Amino acid sequence: MALRDLWSRITGPEPKPDGNVPAPSPQPEAAVPHDPVAAPIPEPVPDPPGFFGRLKAGLSRSTARLTETITATFTKRRLDDAALEDLEETLITADLGLPAAQRIVEGFRKTRFGREVSPDEVKAALAEAIAEILAPVARPMPVDFGHAPHVVLVVGVNGVGKTTTIAKLGQHYGAQGRRVMFAAGDTFRAAAVEQLQIWGARTGATVVAAEKHGGDAAGLAFDALTRARAEGTELLLIDTAGRLHNKTALMDELQKVVRVIRRVDPTAPHSVLLVLDATTGQNAVQQARVFSEMVDVTGIAVTKLDGSAKGGVVVALAQQFAIPLHMVGVGETAEDLRPFDAEDFARGLVGLDQR
Ligand SMILES: Nc1nc2c(ncn2[C@@H]2O[C@H](COP(=O)(O)OP(=O)(O)O)[C@@H](O)[C@H]2O)c(=O)[nH]1
Numbered sequence: 310m311a312l313r314d315l316w317s318r319i320t321g322p323e324p325k326p327d328g329n330v331p332a333p334s335p336q337p338e339a340a341v342p343h344d345p346v347a348a349p350i351p352e353p354v355p356d357p358p359g360f361f362g363r364l365k366a367g368l369s370r371s372t373a374r375l376t377e378t379i380t381a382t383f384t385k386r387r388l389d390d391a392a393l394e395d396l397e398e399t400l401i402t403a404d405l406g407l408p409a410a411q412r413i414v415e416g417f418r419k420t421r422f423g424r425e426v427s428p429d430e431v432k433a434a435l436a437e438a439i440a441e442i443l444a445p446v447a448r449p450m451p452v453d454f455g456h457a458p459h460v461v462l463v464v465g466v467n468g469v470g471k472t473t474t475i476a477k478l479g480q481h482y483g484a485q486g487r488r489v490m491f492a493a494g495d496t497f498r499a500a501a502v503e504q505l506q507i508w509g510a511r512t513g514a515t516v517v518a519a520e521k522h523g524g525d526a527a528g529l530a531f532d533a534l535t536r537a538r539a540e541g542t543e544l545l546l547i548d549t550a551g552r553l554h555n556k557t558a559l560m561d562e563l564q565k566v567v568r569v570i571r572r573v574d575p576t577a578p579h580s581v582l583l584v585l586d587a588t589t590g591q592n593a594v595q596q597a598r599v600f601s602e603m604v605d606v607t608g609i610a611v612t613k614l615d616g617s618a619k620g621g622v623v624v625a626l627a628q629q630f631a632i633p634l635h636m637v638g639v640g641e642t643a644e645d646l647r648p649f650d651a652e653d654f655a656r657g658l659v660g661l662d663q664r
């Protein structure tokens with residue numbers, strides 16, 4: 310599938326014809342140079358390996374765990390109660406969570422109980438069952454440029470990939486010719502501000518940052534939105550701090566940001582994007598719970614599926630929250646953030662090729 314088509318599914322309708330521009334790679338935060346202007350802009354990869362290939366490679370550690378047990382358990386074995394119990398345990402160990410594991414095992418019980426099954430048959434059936442759980446949440450992030458600007462509040466705990474995801478989104482929409490603004494709302498981390506400034510310089514996005522370290526995030530968001538409206542910005546991406554050691558303080562801060570930007574535009578924020586790090590496994594499920602209590606989360610981005618042994622957590626999220634899963638990250642370059650595809654993900658997770 311063409312990159313543009315994939316992206317149009319993140320962004321909803323109206324992809325622009327020039328949206329197919331290969332993007333330069335963002336630098337990991339640690340590698341960010343101090344002079345934004347001097348930051349080397351990596352050459353676009355001429356023929357990037359397919360996203361599915363990278364997704365599958367990224368999921369390989371999750372897959373290995375899952376498929377080894379399946380192969381060991383289902384070699385010439387009748388699907389009896391004990392086998393089903395083993396399957397359930399395997400799925401829980403693979404981070405799918407109890408509700409999804411139970412649902413899948415019940416499906417197997419109904420359709421295959423008492424039959425002799427092969428590991429390949431189990432894998433194929435598993436991919437189908439997982440895709441069925443994922444399908445209802447595999448939704449693009451709707452962006453309505455009619456809002457001038459469409460405001461996206463990006464939330465999540467420290468280190469999950471919020472700032473990187475904002476940079477990747479800014480890169481994408483900037484390449485489409487959209488007028489993008491970043492509000493560096495994580496005023497406590499100088500590196501986060503610098504990271505956005507470098508990306509702003511690269512992509513032409515305007516960056517609004519606090520004058521002083523630890524400044525008021527809500528005030529900054531207010532200023533950014535006011536300026537965005539005056540300047541005809543089409544998309545405002547608001548970064549936030551994610552210090553979860555004090556849940557009440559974080560909730561107060563996020564709710565204050567929402568209150569304050571609503572004084573400028575009562576319909577904002579139009580999206581509240583929760584970023585979750587797949588490597589944290591069941592903690593990501595816990596974070597989804599906590600953040601949906603704090604703010605009205607409209608969608609999820611799951612990052613770091615490359616090299617995570619816990620890709621199964623995506624299934625747990627889909628089963629336990631009715632929150633759209635907009636996009637997944639499998640690396641640090643702009644190419645590595647893509648729309649979430651239920652079937653591809655399910656097949657990648659159990660080690661099957663794309664259909
Ligand atoms: N491997 C990998 N690293 C990622 C991905 N997304 C973000 N990162 C890295 O995770 C680290 C933390 O990201 P950052 O955006 O600063 O997180 P924040 O604290 O939520 O803003 C950085 O080193 C990023 O380069 C991803 O999809 N895959």
Ligand SMILES: [Mg+2]
Pocket residue numbers: 468471472473495498501548
């Ligand atoms: Mg950050």
